[in-house]
Structures are given as C-alpha cells and as structure tokens.
Amino acid sequence: MEKLRYERPLIKRMENEMPNKYGGKADRQPMTHIDGLAVKDLLAEYGSPLFVMSEKTIRSTYKKALKAFTMRYPRVQFAWSYKTNYMDAVCNIFHQEGSWAEVVSGFEYDKALKNGVSGKRIIFNGPDKTVSDLTKAITNDSLIHIDHLDELYTIMELIDKLGKRPRVAIRVNMDTGVYPIWDRFGFNYENGQAWDALNKIMASGKMDLVGLHCHIGTYMLSPKAYGIAASKLSDLALGLKRRYNHEVKYIDLGGGFPSRNTLKGSYLPASDTIPSFEDFAETIASALLNAEFPPDALPLLILETGRALVDEAGYLLGTVISNKRSSIGKRTTIVDIGVNLLFTSFWYNHKISPAQEFSSYTEETTIYGPLCMNIDVIRESALMPLLNKGDHFVVHHVGAYNMTQWMQFITLRPNVVLIDLEGKAHLIRRHETMDDFEKMELLPAHLKNFDL
Amino acid sequence: MIKKNIAVSASGLIFNPDTGESFSVNPLGADIITFIKEGNGRDEVAQKVMEKYQVEKASFEKDYDDFMDLMQTYLLIENDD
C-alpha cells in the first residue's frame, strides 16, 4: 500500500467561529504550476526562493487595460513606470506592446535609453533631476515634467547653454476628494501655484509646453478622483488656450490604479472591491470628453500605470524551513522568504498557496521570514494548511515594487525567471554572488591583516 | 495517559466531559489518540504512523511531542500520580 502524504497531527478547540472551512475550491487548490511549469521543477533548477514573472499575464493585462481605455477615448498612450519593475525583460515586454518609458531618476533614464527607448519617448518625472540628468533629457528631446520652481529655473539656465528648446510639462497636485493630498509633488491647482508656473513657462518663450501631468496617489480605490483630476487638468489646458492660444498635446494622469492585493486593515478582499480598468476608463474618458475641447483637438491621454499592470504577473516561490510554536502557543512557520525580498508584505496581506496537495485542515499561523529581525513577518495571521518542512509555496501578486525595492540583507538576492508565451523559462536576472560584492568593495591596505 | 472518558467520534470530534470543551482532530490526530488508548508508547506510535504516512521518525516525533503538549494543555491527559 502506498503511504499517505503526511500532515502533522492537529487538535483544535471548537469555538463559535469556524471561519472559511466551508470556503471555496479556489482556496483549497494548490498552485502546482505557473504557466505550465511545475513549481517543484522551477525551484529545483533555479533555487529557492525564486521570483517568477509571467510574460503571458503581463501582455494580457496590458491588452485588457489598453482596450478599456481606447474603447472609450480615441487617443491613449501608456508609459511604463520603471520604478514599479525595471527588470530589462519586463520593461521590454511593455515597450514591445507600445508603452513609452516613465522614469524618475537618472539611473532609470539611462536604463530606458539602454533598453533602446528613444529619448523622445521617455517621460522624466520626479523632484530630483540633477543638472546632468536635465542636460541629457533636454539634449535627447525627452518629456520633462517639472516638479518645482528650482527645477524650472535650472532648465532656463540650461536652455541658454545648450541652445535647445526643451519639451516640458508641469506636475500639478490638487484636491480630488482623496486624502491625504500628495501636495509635496508639483504645483498646487487650487492655490494658483500651477498657473504661476504655467505663466512663467509661457512668458519665457523658450520652452515647448507640451503637457500637463498629475499623479494623485497610489492604490486609489475611487475612479471619481481620476475624473476630478482629469477635469481640473482639462480646465488648465483650456485656460492656456484662452489666455495664450496655446494647445497642450497631452494630459498625463499618472499612475495609482490598485492591484488585486488586499491591503492590511481592509475587511473585504481586494478582488471584490477594486474598480476595474473599465471603471477608471469610463470616468476618465467622460471627464475628458465632456471638457470643452474641440473634437479635433482632444489631448492625448497618457497613463503611467505600474502596479495594476504587473503585480499579478509576479510570483515568489519559497520553501518552508520550520514549524514552531510561540511562547503563547500560537503556530508559527518560518519560510525562506523575508521582508527583504517581499517588501510589499508591510502593507499587503499577500495570498499564499501551497505548491503541493494538502487536506482541508488548517491552522491559524504566523508566517515569519528567515531574517534575524523581529520585523521579518510575512503574514501576521493567516489560516494556513498544514505545511511540512521542505514544502513549497507560492506568494501571489508580487510583480510590482518587490524587484525594485528589495534589499540585499544577510543573504544574496535570488534568481528571477520569466516564463515566455510558449511556457519556456528564461533567467532574466541571475542571483547575486560573493564575487559581485567583492567587486564593489575596496579594502584599505592597513586593514588587510589581523591576528586572532 | 489519555483520560478514560475521552473518545474520538467518527468525524474526529472529542468532547471533554470534565471541562465541557469540544475539540476537533485531523485523521492523524485521531490515529494517535487511538494508538495511545490501545496501550502503545511513543516509539510504537511512531512506528505505526511511519507505516501509514510518508514521514521520518525525527520530524514525526517533534510533531508528536507538540501534539501531546496541546493535549496536556487542553486537559485531555492525566498525569500518573
């Protein structure tokens, strides 16, 4: 007789609440494969932990978003938000799909150029653009979104030096009914800062004011807020037309659409409550179409959507190190994924699926990472099936921000693999080695030797 | 020793008549209680479990001790005085 799969013995006190045991099949299904490849095989080949990106999911999500907007508004352009995930392979999928690049630092700017994006198709955002960054951006004819007056004056100085006419927009912050207002970035709409900046740009006569930009927040649950933002930017655009007979070419509404990750502290799961691309598109398109642009002079709508386009395409595969019990008797499980790799576990309750068969028995479990730090908690409390030491699991929706905000701490960062449309795995970033670190470090001669 | 008046029902339920508490156990938990009530000691229980399930002795014994600790906590075990 074949032996049964082992799950540790379990005894639970029966209390009034028996949540989720009669839940759905979805929660009882192991995630054994990603795009046709076995989790077990991926881990055997590339090591644990392992980031996996699905090209199929990236492309289909992008197409879904693009369709939602182009069906409702005739002129739409996405710009890939590099900070969300700047693996070259990931960026290039978006560029192949037609996305421009949206960058917020000189480092990201150079990455986009190296990926082959034309300077004209790079949007340069952010408060920290150095003189050399701006020089490059002006020379390459990139779209510079000015964040503050100091930046504006730096650009004016550079114009005379470089003898070029830069293409610029301003970032506008505003009250969209969502708080807190991100008023640390850009120029305020309500108090007249935005007009002040626009007037200065127009008065200079040395720049092409091509667009208006805003980015009202992150993980936004209200399409209405985008409608308000679109109306307020339209109002500025129409004002420019009236006052200067100047037409801006585009309105850039930035990013901020939520992904299907559930925020900590929210009662209903994100998959039930987040608005769809269609919801956002409907509100934004209505606001733009109902502004008083002549039909033949509708501005291009630019979107810098990051999280909502890539989060679901990313998985983090890991292995159980040990099961323990805390001093107060609570079940704890230690896994080989820490907050250094899963930065987003600070604000999300990430869904975690076992990668092998399991029974319906569950236990309330705290999931700890392997770092020797108390903050290293992946889930404070999750109803988990009974995993054994060495079992594999999959953390869902990790494609946004984790591969850019990860930290090298105690251990080296792991491999990142992309599964292509044919179901073939490609290493897109190899794990770090001691060698990599030695290359960066320099040891003064007097510190080379010691006696112990 | 597991208390004499403790029994596991077919659906894995335990009622402790002394404390009024109810418990549920998974199939392995039920097996262990049955084995112990049949008079088997720690090693014999481990032997029987390993015959039925894919598990190494060391990892089972760790889980066994944890399980018995909980049985103790839940007052389902009486100590020999």
Place this chain on the structure above:
Amino acid sequence: MTTKKPLTIAVSALNTIDSPGPGIAVIRALREAPSFDCRIIGLAYESLEPGIFMHDLVDKTYHIPYPSAGIDTLFERLEYIHEKEKLDVIIPNFDAELYPFIRLEKRLHEMGIATFLPELEQFEERHKVNLNEFGKKYGINVPKSKVYFELSELQNVGKSFDYPLLVKGKYYDAYVAYNLEQVKSYYHRIIAKWGSPVVVQEFVHGTEFNVTGLGDGHGNTIAAVPMRKQYITDKGKAWGGVSIADKKMLALTNSFISQTKWRGGFELELMKDKKGDFYLLEINPRMPAWIYLSVGVGQNIPEALVNMALGKKVEPFKDYKVGKMFVRYSWDMIVDIEEFQQISTSGEL
C-alpha cells in the same frame, strides 16, 4: 388552503442574541405569510447562532464563508447549497454581507434564485461614510459627521466636534466618547474589527425613533412602519417599542424612497431633537431585528419582499395599527452537544 409547492427561502442573521440579527424575526414573518408556504434554509457564519438550533423555525442550516473570504468563495458555497435545496429566494440580513450579495445578484438570478436588494449605488450612497453628502443631496437633516482614516487625524477631533461624540465603524458598532482618550480607544477597537475608516458623528440629543419600510425600486412606498423605542439595552438596541402615527416620519420615509428609488427593505434611524426636528442618524439597508412588529401591525414586510423578489405585483399597504408594542424576551433552548459539534465540523445541520 395553499396546495402549491412551498417556497424554499434562505435567510441569514440567525443570531438572536442580545444584539440580535433580524433573521429569526424575518423567518417568523415568512412562516405566517398567508400567500405562500415555505421551507426555510438558515445561512450561518458561526456555530452558536441560536437560529441554527430552532428546528421548528429553520428546516436546515448551512455555514457560509465570511464576506472577507471573497465573492467567488461565497458563490461556490451558495451553488452547493442550491444544488441540495433548490433555493427560490435568498434574504441576506447582515450589513456586511450585502455588498457581496448585491454583486452576486445577477449570477444568482441566472441560477433561478431571486433577491430583492438595493442597487449598488443606493447601497454605497447611504453608507455612513457618505451620510453628509446624502443629506445634502436629498434635503434630509443629518448630524454632522466626518470620516477618519488615520489615528493622527483624530488628534484634532475636538476642534470639529463637541463632546460627547459618536465613533462608528464602517459596518457596525457605535460608541459614545466623552474625551480624546476614549475616541482613540474606540478607534483601535473598531479598526481591528471592521477596518478603516471610522466615522465620527455629532451626538444629537433627543428621542430615538425608527422606521422600517419597503421600497419597490421605482420610488413607491410599499410599506412603512414607524416605531418609538421604549426600552433600550446598553448596546443601544430596542428591547421594546411601540408603533406610532407620526406624519412627519412617514413623509420623511416617503421622500427617502421616492428620491432614492430604494429597492428592498430598510430601516431609518432617526433622532427627534427638542424642537421636534428629525435627524437621520443612519440608513440600514435591510430589515431590522424588530421587523416582526410589522406583522403585528398588519404589514407583513418580509412576505411582501419575497413576493416582489419573485416578480409578483404587490399592492402598497395602506394602513397599520398604531399602539402595538413589541416586547423582546430571551429564551434558553436545550441543545445536545452533538448538534453543536455537527454544525461545527460538517457545516450543516
């Protein structure tokens, strides 16, 4: 008299405890409905909801997953229950479960299960969080309220409100706070249970009145029963009340229904201040726990709701008896431990 096949109706909120859910009151009303016979399927979240063990009222009970498990999970469980019981109608009675049920409405209808719920927009609009705007839009007096997402924002709550004030959760719970320390402690308690945000509301002094009613979704009032609370528990629940004939309250109710085109059952919580003005404190988007009083005064609201869910023409009630009281009591049932164990482990009883 009726020889027709009985209707199978699923009802939730079987928690007839000291802060009771409406389920059992709804079921009693359905049992007494002259226009149909019914078989009642209980939907329970917890194993000690008393209705699970009331076998003369509830024919069979199933556990269903908490709303936090997600809509698809709930739908799968309802599919399973439907397969076994062939449900005709579902009446969800908890605020927190209405959102998933409203979202599932179409899928349930496709399966042949009728509901009679508010539309998503009505449901969101009347939310505590949006009550200020709601009052402005429909010209209804509401106490001043403000939504707080962060503890730090509450630091200055005293500048916007006089003490005492009310701290309320998104779905349930309301506490009277007399100082900032209490506000903070209630904030933590509410956030832990119901998530962010909390609503701080001006405390209006006066007498509490409630109206329960039924709107047809086209702006018509099908039923409306005003009640004055006579005995209020320390949890703020009515333990006794009397039906009254207040024209102002009825007018307010009609205006609420005709303007919002409310569909389904509801309860308006009102406060009448010293000047005799009514303030709308809260709109509960479902029938209240005291709904059985509607049967007592001659307007069987649950029955009308079921008939409307099934697409039958229901004439608006014209009249109700004034001066009928409800006096609530509690009752100790004797239950075998096996029943508790069975519902706990199998999820069915």
